[in-house]
Amino acid sequence: MKLLTLEDLNVEDTLRLSFDGSFNHHGALERELEPFLQGLELHAGDWMPDVVKGNRQRSYSRDAVVAALKERRDRYGSTVGLYRTAFPAVSLTIDLGLSLAPAKIRIWLDVQPISFFSDEERCQGVVKAVRGWGSMYPVPYAVAHSAADRQLADFPRFGRDDETCERHGTDTIYDVFWLNIFGPKLVESIGLERMLSTPAHLVEELPNGSVLLVLRPTAADFASDEARVAQARAHVHLRPDLDFDTVLRTLKERSAALSPVEPRFHPDLAPLLSRLPDEFAISERQQKIAELNAFRPPSPEEWLPAALPSDVENPERVLASYGDLSEGLVAALHTKVPSIMEETPESLTDLDFHFWRENFPERYTRELIDEHTAPALGAYLGDVLVRRLGGTWVPRQKLEESQVRVGRRVWLPFLRARRYMQSRQSLLDYSLTLFLQEVKRHCS
Secondary structure, three states: OOOOOHHHHOOOOOEEEEEEEEEOOOOOHHHHHHHHHHHHHHHOHHHOOOEEEOOOEEEOOHHHHHHHHHHOOOOOOEEEEEEOOOOOEEEEEEEEEOOOOOEEEEEEEEEEOHHHHHOHHHHHHHHHHHHHHHHHOOOOEEEEEEHHHHHHOOOOOOOOOHHHHHHHOOOOOOOOOOEEEEOHHHHHHHOHHHHHOOOOOEEEEOOOOOEEEEOOOOOOOOOOHHHHHHHHHHHHHHOOOOOHHHHHHHHHHHHHHHOOOOOOOOOOOHHHHOOOHHHOOHHHHHHHHHHHHHOOOOOOOOEEOOOOOOOOOOHHHHHHHHHHHHHHHHHHHOOOOHHHHHOOHHHHHHHHHHHHHOOHHHHOOHHHHHHHHHHHHHHHHHHHHHHHHOOEEEOOOOHHHOEEEEOOEEEOHHHHHHHHOOOHHHHHHOOHHHHHHHHHHOOO
16 A cells, blocks of 8 residues: 555545644653653554654664654754554554743644544544553643544634634534543633533543543444534533534534535536535535536537638648647646647546646636647647547637537637636536537537
């Protein structure tokens, strides 16, 4: 299995831990890290990382972690990644802020998929590890929960702007997640007695005055009705100013947003639309699938029942200029869209996806698009009709009137390309994929 990347983390939901602790950095790095690494080794079990990645990749060992941190160290601190090369996928980042007082140890852990934590024993391992870390490295607030649900909760902003979030941090309990560590300040603001009486699977005071709270035995069922009721009860207990029904309704809306939606895309556009949901955050994906299921593009109108006669003096020269335009597009995009070299139906879908993902019509200047990209794309589209569907060019002085005769109709690829390049939405409304399917239907 390849090492988990940021892109991979957006493929499937993960159990995500955010831990931002502190320690007094007076001793050797090996000694300061020992509680963290010991807790990882004792309790990670079958999600234990086996690779350390600093300036180079090493097999996991404590010495390898320390060596990687030392070689990556600068005047601010050091950051390394720990990964797992077998199922489940793991990404664990250790970020040491050694120039701060007190020094910081920031841990970001993702284990994918979250369904791996349907097992209570595995979840107990996470709890034991985080309990130890929270006891040794004081933390104001730490959370382990579904990455997708955290996104829906807007963690850690919780609806605040970046400046407010940075200034105040977690100044109250905005939400309660599967696993929580509430630091001494939060405990004081709520009251220790109230905190310890929270209805939850586990509530425990740590030696440094923090409180560990675990809502349920397992993390994977966070979106179930039972889990949402437990989450709402705990939150309202800690925040009596909140209304239980309102909190529960919001949580159930989050569950509904994550409920799987079966793709039922427009058949002509399925090759394209099936690729779009993965470009959205996991928390938005099911809603986007539902929106794309309902999407019905306008039928292509860039065609004529009969050809306008060619009105150019030198058709060969004009056709050569179309070839130059098409070749220019291939030269510009062949590394990003390799299939463009082949002039196939698949290459048109790849172009659709590339331009949509790049938000090309809204990122680049209208002058560039109208004078260069759209004409080059029209020429390329026409060449695909000629090469793959047996079409014939009918050049015209006005570029958007230039046609390709296929079967009983003539098609206007330059006009289609201009409409296509108007906005990000128009890339779907006037997609090249849909246009080709319409041409194929009228080939005979």
